[in-house]
Amino acid sequence: MLFQSAAILLALSASFVAAAPSPVEVEVLAPSPVGAPLAKRTTHVGTGTVYLQGGNAGSCGETNPDSAIIAAIGNFWMDDESPGPYCGRLIQITNTGSNDGVGGDGNVVTVQVEDTCPSCGEGDIDLSVGAWDKLTNSAAFGTFEISWHFCNVDGQC
Template sequence: MTKIGKALGVLAAAVVLPLTLSGTAYADIPFNQPINGNATYYDNSGFGACGTWVNAATEMLVAVPASYWTTPNPNNDPLCRGVSVQVSYNGRTITVPVKDKCPSCGSGHIDLSLPAFSQLADPRLGNIPLTWKFVRS
């Protein structure tokens, strides 16, 4: 194989591999599969895991468990591209966009922003059992 052929092969692999990996990661998100778990809330502001400024005291959003993130750089994670979480508690259902990661959350635990949590329950409860699932935004 010539040097040009080898170079083109390496270039093709460099382009195709990230596309393949990102497609696989997006496919690994368990869309529309109910998860029985719990939710807490937070009200911090700063850059969320998707690389955008978030204010959990004023915005509707959710931080999902670190176990669902599939890329080393969360800004490039499939969860940051048109993915929301539909949350149901006590006869109420809301849908909130994924904008952050919860490093301390177990696989069934989500961390809602204060306004999102407030639509479901009194924040003084602090932690509520609920059902949630990933949905496309």
């Protein structure tokens, strides 16, 4: 009886050892530049302006029609690189006030970064005609006050 019990325990323990998981090699990827370095809700303020694509590729390498909902941000963000580290990132922009009769106060749009604006300050954004029209109710070109933030890397704004 003792021998039978010992044999059963030995058989059971062998089955647990055989079922023990073996190590698995996992490749850990470094985060892409698109995922850094800002918290998604840091709000920036500046001036919204408009630019024409003119059929030319932006600094992110894409050619977009003027009707595309895109934007250019300053060298402060793009680090004088082409493509810049924020290419493809989404930004949510709010029209916070108008200058020179530009309308659309309170309008909000989400744009994709597709270009660099060499003359833009840290808080300024140069908008495609499509983005301008949504934020200003298709007002004549000028400037207006904006607030904005980067959306997170999953596109949640």
